Amino acid sequence: MIDVKNLTKHYGSKIALDNVSFSAKEGQVLGLLGLNGAGKTTTMNIITGYIGATEGTVLINGFDMISEPAKAKASVGYLPEQPPLYPDMKVKDYLDFACKLKKVKEGDRERHINRICEQTGILNVCGRVIKNLSKGYRQRVGLAQALIGDPKVLVLDEPTVGLDPSQIIEVRTLIRELGKTGTIIVSSHILSEIKEICDRVVVLHQGRMIADGTPGNLSGMIHAPNKVVTWVEGDPDLVNMAVSSLPMTCTIRETGQKEKGIYEYEIKGPENTDIRAALFRAFAKADLPMIAIKGGDISMEDIFLRLIEDSNKEEEAK
Amino acid sequence: MTAILDREIRAYFQSPLGYIFVGVMFLFTGYFFFAYNLYGNTTDMRGIFSTLFAVVLFLIPILTMRLLSEDRKLKTDQLLLTAPVSRTAIVLGKYFAAVCVFLLSIMSTMAVAVVISHLSKTEWPVVFGHFIGLILFGNTLIAICLFLSSFTESQVIAAIAGFAVSFFLMLIDTLAPVINIKIISRGLEGLSFQNRYTSFTLGILNGADIVFFLSITVMFLCFTVASMEKRRWS
Known part of the structure; x- marks a missing residue:
């Protein structure tokens, strides 16, 4: 479904991503884990075609993001870090606009929007103007926007930020649910969240991939502690x-x-x-x-810190 | 493209901007109608149209300032650019939205023409010539200012840059004669919007003037697409 090969991104002289490759199959929830500035958002922006990579390719559903952008983008839904909302629009009008952008058939739109509002729990704010909504609702309207058109690939950048605990649980359940039929990439710096919703974790640190495996696998990568x-x-x-x-x-x-x-x-x-x-x-x-x-049983926090430590040591050794 | 066009036109009228723009254009047209035609006792609309040149020069940057910069500020460009819509469609959608609001705002001149036609015989071909000139000139300026708004996420900076360009276009005629390097002065003369526009207000429908405005419009629309494309790779 998603095939990311040798992604490298330079911002001027700063290297934001350095040769990152991974792929995700259908029915997989892949977590991008990393500290702030590790390159999670850059990776997601490249996967969704918002920015271009300096080097490397992204294949979505077999379509190259650069040479066949319309086909590749048609199967991607993206919730960026800051939900891309027009504050002056009503929620329903906004979702309708998203439907038009993603070419949802006119007859289905009403039903489609209603279903997604229900899934994301925003039915009760459908008629309200976005700028009057609380942060949690805005985040969920952003999520609803990403779900419009039932994309096969969902890219969610820190989807639970700004939500209250019960909403976090709802959204995680929704992600797991959607992950059964599609492919989802979720970024987070909350390790327990990744552990809970992802089948696969890619750990990024300073633009480099320092680990790729299942959450269980990752613990195995580290020797049993003494x-x-x-x-x-x-x-x-x-x-x-x-x-x-x-x-x-x-x-x-x-x-x-x-x-x-x-x-x-x-x-x-x-x-x-x-x-x-x-x-x-x-x-x-x-x-x-x-x-x-x-x-013996170590937390994701430990794994993460160890991975960073190891990669730093490797760097020094070089 | 129609989705973006539709949303942009609504956005103009969901905020006061659209109403203010149209209102101010109506106000100026109304005033010039009073001052030139009613007070001056003439059916000649040249006065209205030639003064509207300056009004349009300074109002268009306000109309276009939000088009691309607002999206950057709100990060809604992430929605547009990751949707299966080409950059060209985004630029055209936004461009035509501004064009529609502009057309609406200059409809006041047609209303004036209708009023005049009731009072006396109107030379419709000349009036339409004026009108076409104003449309072409306005559309060209919209394309230029749209291009400027693609550079910044601040609407204020987009507007100020637009004003600077407008000011330059106004001064270009006084600049040409004082430069004694022939190529530059000829070039500036050739670029003069006012000369081209004046021929429309004189009732001359010159193919070269039409091509001039249209080609600059297309050129700046292409520049805008290129500028967005560039940002993707930088």
Whole structure:
């Protein structure tokens, strides 16, 4: 559906995108993850044909964005970072205009607009002038605009910005729903959001692609950590002794009492060693019940920071 | 293109701009009608049309200032440019919207002509000649100012640039004689909008003048498309 090859974009001497390639199939929700200024918006602007790339090609549905723009654009719906709204228009007139731009057949327009308003939850503001709407509604009118014409490819730049928590859940559900039949590219810097709605994540950092995989896959790319946070019931001295009896040298730090007689510890073993099982045995032997253990499972935040760190190291090595 | 044309015309009348523009044109035509025709006791409309030249010069930049710059400011250009619509269609849609409002505003001269025809015999071919001249001149200026509005996201800057061009077009006739480099002075003379327009107000329908205005219009419309295309790649 979407095939992005070797995209490079220069703004003057600044390199905004550096050789980015990825593709997304039908029924896939692809997340673009990155810090501010990582090149997410630039990538989306190029995919939708708003700006041209310095180098590289974008194929939508097999049509090249540069040589066959009308055909390629016909199957793309785009919600930019700032929803492209005409503040003086009424919501319905605006969506009608979008229908005309995207060449929705005249007879179907009314029904089409109603359906999309319902999907995005803006039926009750249909007759209002856009400039009087709140930010959340504007965002949803922008989303409705992107859905007009039932495009096969949806490009959504931070679609949940400005929405309240219940609306965020609604929009995420909608995205997942739409992602079953089409292809969606979503950008975000909120890692939990990407994790929740995307089957695939492309991580951008300073214009370069530093990772491409499923959210699960990405965690696998990073070695199991040698750090464990655990709650243990019993005397801290005994816990310290148990840790020192481990076959590998570990450092332990008590981080406070959590419940009566239960303390939290941070235990760190040598690099690239899984200390969890050994830890369990040692504590069992010393008759110290482990109430909770965290580790091994790392958050998207960690993954992201690690990826950036790794790519920086690679850069330095070069 | 029709979608954009339709929206732009509505946009003119959803804000006060369209009403003000048409109203001011009506006001000036009405005043000149009173001053030249009623007060001067003549059926000759040359007075009205030749003074409208200056009025149009200074009102057109206001009509066109928002056309492309507003879209850049509101980021609605992202909607237009990512829709399956060519840049040419966008430019033409916006251009013809301004042309429609302009035509509406100069209809007042036709109303005046009808009033005159009731009072005395009117020379319709001459009046239409005037009218065609005004349309061609206005449309050319709209194309130039549309081009200017493609450069900036500030409507004020677009308007000021438009005024500067208008002012230049007004002064071009006084500039030509004082330059003693023949090529430049001849060139400036050739570019004079006023000379071309005056022949229409004299009742002369000259093919060369028509081609002059039309070709400049087309040229600036092409420039506008090119300017949008350039921004895509910069």
